[in-house]
Amino acid sequence: MDDFVREKLIEWDLQKWMDKFEDEEITQESFYELNDELIDKLIPKVGPGLKFKKRFKQLKEKQSANEETVNLSAEVLPSTSDKGKRRFDQPDESSKLQPPAKRQRSSQPLEAIVLSDVKNIMKFVHARLHEKDKLSAFLKKKISDLETDKRELVGVFGKTGAGKSSLINAIIEEKNLLPSGSVSACTSVMIKVEANMQGSNYEADIEFITPEEWKDELWSSHQFLGDNKDCEMDVDNDYRDISEKFSALYGEEWKGKSSDDLMDGKYFREIPEFLQGRRKILTCESAKELSARCVKYTRSDSKQGDGKDVKKWYWPLVKCVTVRVPNNDFLQHVTLVDLPGNGDRNKSRDKMWKQIVENCSTVWIVTEINRVIAEKEAWEILESASSYIGNGGECRQILFICTKSDHIEDSDDQSAAQRRDLIVKRNIQVKDEVRKEFSKLHKIKKHFTDDHFKVFTVSSKEFLKKKRLNADETEIPKLQQFLQDLNDCHSETFNYVSGAYGILSLIQGANCRGVAGKKHVCGELERTMSQQLKQVKKAMAEAYRTFERCLSKGVESSICSYGQKLKSFLFRKKGSAFHMTLKRVVQSGGIYKPKKGKQININMMLASHLMDSIDEEFRKTFPNEVKCGAFNGVIETFSLNTDFLNKHHKDVELQLRFLKTEEEKIKAKLNKTIRTQKKDVYNSVTQKIKETMEECYIKAAAFRGPGTLNNMRETIERHVHSNKGMFEQAKNTMLEKLNALMQCILVTLQKTMMESIELSLKTDNGSLPDFSAELSMVKENYDKLANSPVIR
Numbered sequence: 001m002d003d004f005v006r007e008k009l010i011e012w013d014l015q016k017w018m019d020k021f022e023d024e025e026i027t028q029e030s031f032y033e034l035n036d037e038l039i040d041k042l043i044p045k046v047g048p049g050l051k052f053k054k055r056f057k058q059l060k061e062k063q064s065a066n067e068e069t070v071n072l073s074a075e076v077l078p079s080t081s082d083k084g085k086r087r088f089d090q091p092d093e094s095s096k097l098q099p100p101a102k103r104q105r106s107s108q109p110l111e112a113i114v115l116s117d118v119k120n121i122m123k124f125v126h127a128r129l130h131e132k133d134k135l136s137a138f139l140k141k142k143i144s145d146l147e148t149d150k151r152e153l154v155g156v157f158g159k160t161g162a163g164k165s166s167l168i169n170a171i172i173e174e175k176n177l178l179p180s181g182s183v184s185a186c187t188s189v190m191i192k193v194e195a196n197m198q199g200s201n202y203e204a205d206i207e208f209i210t211p212e213e214w215k216d217e218l219w220s221s222h223q224f225l226g227d228n229k230d231c232e233m234d235v236d237n238d239y240r241d242i243s244e245k246f247s248a249l250y251g252e253e254w255k256g257k258s259s260d261d262l263m264d265g266k267y268f269r270e271i272p273e274f275l276q277g278r279r280k281i282l283t284c285e286s287a288k289e290l291s292a293r294c295v296k297y298t299r300s301d302s303k304q305g306d307g308k309d310v311k312k313w314y315w316p317l318v319k320c321v322t323v324r325v326p327n328n329d330f331l332q333h334v335t336l337v338d339l340p341g342n343g344d345r346n347k348s349r350d351k352m353w354k355q356i357v358e359n360c361s362t363v364w365i366v367t368e369i370n371r372v373i374a375e376k377e378a379w380e381i382l383e384s385a386s387s388y389i390g391n392g393g394e395c396r397q398i399l400f401i402c403t404k405s406d407h408i409e410d411s412d413d414q415s416a417a418q419r420r421d422l423i424v425k426r427n428i429q430v431k432d433e434v435r436k437e438f439s440k441l442h443k444i445k446k447h448f449t450d451d452h453f454k455v456f457t458v459s460s461k462e463f464l465k466k467k468r469l470n471a472d473e474t475e476i477p478k479l480q481q482f483l484q485d486l487n488d489c490h491s492e493t494f495n496y497v498s499g500a501y502g503i504l505s506l507i508q509g510a511n512c513r514g515v516a517g518k519k520h521v522c523g524e525l526e527r528t529m530s531q532q533l534k535q536v537k538k539a540m541a542e543a544y545r546t547f548e549r550c551l552s553k554g555v556e557s558s559i560c561s562y563g564q565k566l567k568s569f570l571f572r573k574k575g576s577a578f579h580m581t582l583k584r585v586v587q588s589g590g591i592y593k594p595k596k597g598k599q600i601n602i603n604m605m606l607a608s609h610l611m612d613s614i615d616e617e618f619r620k621t622f623p624n625e626v627k628c629g630a631f632n633g634v635i636e637t638f639s640l641n642t643d644f645l646n647k648h649h650k651d652v653e654l655q656l657r658f659l660k661t662e663e664e665k666i667k668a669k670l671n672k673t674i675r676t677q678k679k680d681v682y683n684s685v686t687q688k689i690k691e692t693m694e695e696c697y698i699k700a701a702a703f704r705g706p707g708t709l710n711n712m713r714e715t716i717e718r719h720v721h722s723n724k725g726m727f728e729q730a731k732n733t734m735l736e737k738l739n740a741l742m743q744c745i746l747v748t749l750q751k752t753m754m755e756s757i758e759l760s761l762k763t764d765n766g767s768l769p770d771f772s773a774e775l776s777m778v779k780e781n782y783d784k785l786a787n788s789p790v791i792r
């Protein structure tokens, strides 16, 4: 690094530290970024204020004292639960100190180091630009818009006892994190597992449902119990469900009490956060301790095992628990979510379930190897989740994970090698069977092809014990590799650095006055843009026509067949059990999830012909795979051809570089918008039908006494007959949403690129600060990244 660049580095570092002192933001961790040279330079810079000098001296003394402490045995040192948050001017008795910034830096990947450096440079540049003119304001905004927060969501589904918790523990190599193994306790809430980026502790962040939601649930359960007190019906599952939920929280006390009584503060003394609408945070030094403290919030009743000391179980009040794990390479950019298979019977948890499921980029279906084909639950989960994760979501891969592969019937006279061979042979056979089964699932195959589906046969137990199988044979390392690949942040970092490189190039370019070729290049760019936008419009118009054609067919077949569909559902069963089921369906807006079995959803049933008509085209137009790109890849191929212009117009090289990075950034941003908005487009059909049906559900739910079942049936049938137009309306809603999305893409693309062309080539501004040193530093980092091997 030459002296000039070094000087500059020190200069912006100094500015950063001066700001930090002014804002009183100095923390123990950040202090370790200061070196002697900086401290010496900083003292005169921060002015005559002795306060600073004094504080620096204290800091310095503390640093040397702590460096000595590092060598002492960790056991003799007190805990460091709030390390990193403490200010240096506060006494800090508990420092088990290792300079984190220094310690981590050596083991950090290139991307993390580059990103941190470039981010600091851009912070400095941002602070130095004053919003006195249009260009500076534009540049400041561009810097603020640089993004890097990629996080991949992996949804882990499976029935209780399938081995999800053990699997997660094994993969992230935290064997005591999620409780598993008890016979009667099971995970009853959604659990997100992610990295603790802030500190070195294990944390559980417990989010509750609101007191109002709980009151609603108490009220509707009382209604249900009241409605059924005289009936001898097969409502066992629902009754058991209510009883289990209330007994967990109130013991036997809930019986005979009103909803208001059960909201008394005395029941929630241990969790004041619930009544205050806050989250509860548990912080522990070990995974084991956290796991033990979490049990009463995450698991359901247990007479034995891990919950024997628990008096109250709070899972009915918990919406979601986020467990944060420190220093874990597998979780840097990945969140694993342990999810109940088919949504949740509680409304707000079900809403959250859907939101999470729709955002999963990968889905793991976990099931025991022994009953993989016979056991229908895993396949049902896959089938019922397919529209949420496929066209209605963003899942790129489904991993079907068969657990407990070590579980094999063997006899005493078999040698260890024979048992191992049996396991390996069965693994191959099972994989084959699972793939065949998958290829029969027509509903799922509308959303996913065979390439999206992978099968694994794992043993979490053997991965830890290695008695019968070696690590590779347990296939846990394959899943670890899968997570590592998801964690790869190369492309996100590269986008950030290349965006920063472009912005600094533009600043440099703007400072060069009177470049001759600007006008000509500008004309060329505008011409290219108008041609390219035409291509985008053409591809969009084609997609619109295809959607219209498919949906029109869907409307026709919906009108032909809805009557039969409705009849076979409404009259499929006789008697009081179905009466109760239908009542629950209409009470909850046409959607009901029985304790056992598939979800009932009248709205989806009515929308099914429309969805069938569009599913395949929808997947082609909005593929979830990153490499494909929406609207036949036309946004991916959009280009202003700056590379070509660059060859002939070296005088505007800096501006063209900026435009190239702008083009990449806007395309990445649009892809994100499409990924989110297309879910809305897809769900709009069912949503429209749900809205049209709401009125008749309310009417049907009001019936009481003899004849209720028939009254409900008739009300629903009559309503659908007189609202047949809803199929056409649903089609139009989807087309309107599609059109709005297309317009948004076109306008954003055109506006952003036009603005960038104007500001880079039509403005002369020689008064921006000189950032040539920053430009060369960012270029150095850009080249480093561009030349580093990409893992994926």
Ligand SMILES: Nc1nc2c(ncn2[C@@H]2O[C@H](COP(=O)(O)OP(=O)(O)OP(=O)(O)O)[C@@H](O)[C@H]2O)c(=O)[nH]1
Residues within 6 Å of the ligand: 158, 159, 160, 161, 162, 163, 164, 165, 166, 167, 179, 180, 181, 182, 185, 186, 187, 403, 404, 405, 406, 407, 458, 459, 460, 461, 462
């Ligand atoms: N033999 C064997 N047993 C396993 C393996 N993985 C899990 N188990 C056992 O299977 C049982 C259930 O495992 P969990 O990990 O708690 O299953 P889960 O899917 O998380 O269950 P819930 O918490 O109820 O949702 C426990 O007794 C585990 O010890 C494995 O690889 N081999």
